[in-house]
Amino acid sequence: MSEREKDGGELPGPETTAAWIGLMRARERVLARIEADFKAATLPPLGWYDVLWELVQAEEGRLRPFEIEARTLLAQYSLSRLIDRLAKEGLVRREAFDADGRGQWVVVTEAGRAMRERMWRTYGPSIETHIGARLTEAEARQLAALLAKLR
Amino acid sequence: MSEREKDGGELPGPETTAAWIGLMRARERVLARIEADFKAATLPPLGWYDVLWELVQAEEGRLRPFEIEARTLLAQYSLSRLIDRLAKEGLVRREAFDADGRGQWVVVTEAGRAMRERMWRTYGPSIETHIGARLTEAEARQLAALLAKLR
């Protein structure tokens, strides 16, 4: 066993470490800026957007909770409660899923679609400002490709 | 005013959007894997590492809270409570800062240094597994450089 492995695993080189730190910091910074834009526009939490977006994309504007879960990486209990909040605001509605008594549909309402559009009017420009404007098109493409390797 | 700008700002192109989604997802996935490794090793939360690391790096193993804040991007109230927890575990100690009655030193203890090392024995290999092993050295360097542009 080599010296480097004596603690049970390879250690990361400086490039790898820099990539990890960069990933954490960049995400934090950009997220903070986008969230600030959201607050300035008195919008609900950013996380709501993803769920609304998935629903709007989906056929008939509805998905099963576990489908949303898979698409958004949200934890099951976390999504369950997020749906509660969205429903309380009238942005989605729960509907029975007849083929399986355990299941349900989460359906986006008209208010939900409108809210997603309203959020996008802030979100879109915010992404452009905090990311698009800092990278060339080629760089953005390259960044996305590198990040994809980490999934 | 052009059609694209009628909503108050440029919209991001698909490359930019892909970079943003990739950033969020990659960070989430990698973080989840690393946290799983931490739990498997019965280690405290990952966030403790950064504070301990900054203190270990610092001269005399101590920093003022606001200095830690700047280095870690933690929110002020968040750090204040994190220090409480670290102190309760005996990993750091608060000490008076004589030159300014409002201030204090946060000093890393021997137990704190030992804990940081113990954490690194999991953290290092985890970073290597989940990031290093998925990228060439050149890719990691490139990724870090691109992410640096977002700060």
Added chain:
DNA sequence: TTCATGTAGATGCAATTGCATATATGTGGG
């Protein structure tokens, strides 16, 4: 039918976060 096992989703509870505000101290006029 019955039971063992698996899956969809909800929920109690403790810990953490975010926000706003509080406390204490420092500083530069006037």
Added chain:
DNA sequence: CCCACATATATGCAATTGCATCTACATGAA
């Protein structure tokens, strides 16, 4: 010296998260 204002850190409280567990329904085998 006194005051207005700035800075360092803490904290009450409501909202959110994580974890573990629970309920309800489904499914396949005996």
